[in-house]
Amino acid sequence: MNIIVLVKQVPDTTEVSIDPKTGNLVREGVESIINPHDRHALEAALQFKEQHGGSITAISMGPGQAVDALSEALGMGADDGILLSDPAFAGADTWATSYTLARAIEKKGDYDLILCGRQAIDGDTAQVGPQLAELLGIAQVTSVCGVESLESGSSRVLKRIKGGRELIHCPLPALWSVVSELNTPRYPHMERLIRACDPKSAIVTWNAADIGVKTQDVGLQGSLTQVIATFPPKTERKGEMLEGDPRSMVSSLVARLRENKL
Amino acid sequence: MPSVWIDYDLCDGCTLCIKKCPYGAVELQEGRPRILDNCTCCGLCLEVCKQGALQTDIQQRAIPDFSSWSGIWVFAEQHDGRLADVGLELLGKAREIGDQRSEEVCALLLGNGVEDLAGTLFSYGADRVYLVQDPLLGTYSTEGYTAALARLVDAYQPEILLVGATDLGRDLAPRLARRVGAGLTADCTGLKIDAEEGILLQTRPAFGGNIMATIANRFSRPQMATVRPGVMEKKTGFPSEGVLCREEAGITEQTIRVNRLETRAEEHEPIDLSKARVIVTAGRGAASKEGLALLGELARALDGELAGTRALIEEEWLPPDRQIGQTGQTVRPELYIGCGVSGAVQHRAGMSGSRYVIAVNKDSRAPIFQVADWGLVGDLFQIIPELINTLSDKAPGSSG
Numbered sequence: 253m254n255i256i257v258l259v260k261q262v263p264d265t266t267e268v269s270i271d272p273k274t275g276n277l278v279r280e281g282v283e284s285i286i287n288p289h290d291r292h293a294l295e296a297a298l299q300f301k302e303q304h305g306g307s308i309t310a311i312s313m314g315p316g317q318a319v320d321a322l323s324e325a326l327g328m329g330a331d332d333g334i335l336l337s338d339p340a341f342a343g344a345d346t347w348a349t350s351y352t353l354a355r356a357i358e359k360k361g362d363y364d365l366i367l368c369g370r371q372a373i374d375g376d377t378a379q380v381g382p383q384l385a386e387l388l389g390i391a392q393v394t395s396v397c398g399v400e401s402l403e404s405g406s407s408r409v410l411k412r413i414k415g416g417r418e419l420i421h422c423p424l425p426a427l428w429s430v431v432s433e434l435n436t437p438r439y440p441h442m443e444r445l446i447r448a449c450d451p452k453s454a455i456v457t458w459n460a461a462d463i464g465v466k467t468q469d470v471g472l473q474g475s476l477t478q479v480i481a482t483f484p485p486k487t488e489r490k491g492e493m494l495e496g497d498p499r500s501m502v503s504s505l506v507a508r509l510r511e512n513k514l
Numbered sequence: 515m516p517s518v519w520i521d522y523d524l525c526d527g528c529t530l531c532i533k534k535c536p537y538g539a540v541e542l543q544e545g546r547p548r549i550l551d552n553c554t555c556c557g558l559c560l561e562v563c564k565q566g567a568l569q570t571d572i573q574q575r576a577i578p579d580f581s582s583w584s585g586i587w588v589f590a591e592q593h594d595g596r597l598a599d600v601g602l603e604l605l606g607k608a609r610e611i612g613d614q615r616s617e618e619v620c621a622l623l624l625g626n627g628v629e630d631l632a633g634t635l636f637s638y639g640a641d642r643v644y645l646v647q648d649p650l651l652g653t654y655s656t657e658g659y660t661a662a663l664a665r666l667v668d669a670y671q672p673e674i675l676l677v678g679a680t681d682l683g684r685d686l687a688p689r690l691a692r693r694v695g696a697g698l699t700a701d702c703t704g705l706k707i708d709a710e711e712g713i714l715l716q717t718r719p720a721f722g723g724n725i726m727a728t729i730a731n732r733f734s735r736p737q738m739a740t741v742r743p744g745v746m747e748k749k750t751g752f753p754s755e756g757v758l759c760r761e762e763a764g765i766t767e768q769t770i771r772v773n774r775l776e777t778r779a780e781e782h783e784p785i786d787l788s789k790a791r792v793i794v795t796a797g798r799g800a801a802s803k804e805g806l807a808l809l810g811e812l813a814r815a816l817d818g819e820l821a822g823t824r825a826l827i828e829e830e831w832l833p834p835d836r837q838i839g840q841t842g843q844t845v846r847p848e849l850y851i852g853c854g855v856s857g858a859v860q861h862r863a864g865m866s867g868s869r870y871v872i873a874v875n876k877d878s879r880a881p882i883f884q885v886a887d888w889g890l891v892g893d894l895f896q897i898i899p900e901l902i903n904t905l906s907d908k909a910p911g912s913s914g
């Protein structure tokens with residue numbers, strides 16, 4: 253069972269704040285982490301490998317520093333890593349991201365299963381997985397929360413939906429996007445992590461030429477959507493602090509509620 | 515590769531470019547902006563520089579001619595013959611856009627034996643319903659629905675296609691967008707037509723709700739977006755008749771490789787907080803038997819629902835379906851009352867659309883007060899009983 257796991261390096265959004273003056277995200281000092289769902293995808297791949305053998309390749313598209321995400325993946329137990337990095341890849345929307353990942357996966361070839369996270373915590377679109385599956389012409393299951401059986405060519409998985417789960421029959425090769433309830437990811441193994449950070453480790457870097465794409469088809473140039481503005485979430489709140497002891501606060505509050513017909 | 519650079523003789527250090535950059539790729543260094551390596555050459559900074567100090571060799575990308583693409587389309591999600599609310603909400607928005615653009619509003623109804631639903635779609639604003647019925651569409655499958663919808667898009671070339679950002683919609687829309695060659699904006703909370711260019715401006719939260727981004731879809735058609743449920747308003751009262759077009763699905767059993775074998779409902783019917791008019795939210799400050807009993811009583815007095823922050827779900831004071839926030843439910847009640855809730859961004863991501871927000875917290879610096887209409891600083895164990903008393907005194911039997 254050869255498995256490809258997609259890992260995205262993301263800023264830890266729990267630490268992101270907004271600069272009150274510029275209204276921009278303050279990214280300085282914000283740690284880069286492996287997208288949380290992707291660690292569950294890695295854990296799933298490791299468990300499948302333990303049961304069925306085979307190999308695990310982690311793939312990430314991003315700037316040079318995204319190699320850290322791949323090192324961590326190797327530290328957890330992935331066999332090798334591919335970093336897709338080229339200035340031309342910058343600013344990609346999900347259309348261009350899925351295209352770039354697809355070309356790299358086609359170059360690598362030989363896979364039974366592709367695992368990705370349901371959603372990245374920065375872009376938050378949950379679109380890359382299904383778009384990639386479409387491009388590769390393989391089956392997809394999104395929000396996988398459990399696996400009942402996995403054999404060559406076929407599987408039964410549980411998909412999380414609002415208010416329950418669905419049991420799904422899915423042929424292989426396929427792409428699954430996973431949610432966190434699927435498993436508890438293991439911590440990277442220290443020795444492996446150190447080995448992964450060695451320049452001679454099993455991580456290769458491919459640029460646009462390596463995967464045979466034109467620069468106009470990737471990155472911002474190859475994107476169909478564009479971010480044209482960003483701004484802090486608007487809060488049109490009254491922001492009134494009610495004063496006094498509990499009794500008088502409550503009576504002012506009830507008066508406000510009546511005024512606003514609540 | 516093209517690049518963007520700064521002519522420092524012209525730059526007056528106004529920092530507008532820094533504010534504009536959606537990628538955080540312009541930084542202030544020693545009083546001057548500096549362009550960092552993560553610049554994507556999107557060119558937005560050039561538009562705001564009044565001094566013309568920002569310069570580039572980026573080639574303007576040509577926008578293809580899409581004048582023959584017309585119609586505002588809405589995917590009408592249905593389960594077991596019942597329409598999901600989000601489709602009707604989107605018809606309300608589509609109606610508004612359709613009137614502005616003088617274009618037809620169409621609903622896409624897929625399934626088996628769902629013909630009866632067409633009337634409802636007309637009465638919520640559809641001019642035309644494309645009805646695709648096939649036994650293979652009786653239950654949702656990614657591949658069956660993608661194929662049937664792609665066929666319609668290819669045949670009729672709509673300008674805009676909106677899909678609810680539900681579990682189903684977010685499984686379907688990206689696959690469909692990729693197949694028909696369209697860009698897709700995720701999980702939008704705002705849609706409007708740009709007055710000059712006539713394109714759809716799509717606003718959505720990103721970075722866990724920390725930032726809002728406006729996205730344009732200039733280079734492909736249809737302009738596709740998934741839209742968060744509960745955000746747009748339904749409009750009803752339109753005639754319950756219109757143009758009904760029956761279409762073939764054009765699929766076979768081979769189209770559908772992935773099959774649903776069974777659905778396992780959660781042991782208890784999960785509650786849908788998005789429909790509640792009043793929500794009382796318990797935070798860690800109320801994480802005790804007494805606290806929850808008190809807030810439960812308040813919720814009952816207001817005819818509302820009790821919900822919690824993730825802290826309360828993690829410590830198993832409340833079931834997971836009552837969590838509000840980024841990893842819980844998104845709610846838009848008339849009234850949200852947060853008690854002992856600090857107001858972390860992940861929590862605010864799920865409640866910031868509430869009509870009115872009341873916050874009760876003993877720490878006057880708690881971030882929840884920044885998003886509150888009315889803030890009460892103090893111990894909830896004193897304030898809430900007082901509130902319950904006042905409510906039951908002054909308006910016996912009323913709901914608030």
Ligand SMILES: Cc1cc2nc3c(=O)[nH]c(=O)nc-3n(C[C@H](O)[C@H](O)[C@H](O)COP(=O)(O)OP(=O)(O)OC[C@H]3O[C@@H](n4cnc5c(N)ncnc54)[C@H](O)[C@@H]3O)c2cc1C
Binds near residue numbers: 381536698718
């Ligand atoms: C503010 C903002 C808003 C945006 N809105 C949109 C939008 O509405 N539509 C749009 O098309 N693009 C949008 N983008 C661009 C989008 O964030 C990028 O295309 C990004 O590369 C992938 O999308 P995502 O982060 O949403 O990933 P998701 O689709 O949420 O990621 C799902 C999974 O795919 C895998 N994956 C994703 N990216 C990579 C990667 N680079 N390398 C390896 N694996 C990966 C991971 O396993 C991940 O868990 C936006 C960007 C910003 C900054």
Ligand SMILES: Cc1cc2nc3c(=O)[nH]c(=O)nc-3n(C[C@H](O)[C@H](O)[C@H](O)COP(=O)(O)OP(=O)(O)OC[C@H]3O[C@@H](n4cnc5c(N)ncnc54)[C@H](O)[C@@H]3O)c2cc1C
Binds near residue numbers: 797
């Ligand atoms: C990836 C991720 C996703 C997350 N998703 C969510 C999510 O969906 N929803 C969510 O809610 N959280 C989410 N969180 C957690 C979030 O970051 C916060 O930790 C959480 O919301 C805090 O809950 P709280 O406000 O109840 O607790 P705390 O932050 O501990 O706040 C308790 C508050 O109660 C006040 N208080 C204490 N006693 C009293 C009293 N007697 N009277 C009045 N006030 C009192 C205190 O002053 C304090 O402000 C997420 C976190 C991560 C990392």
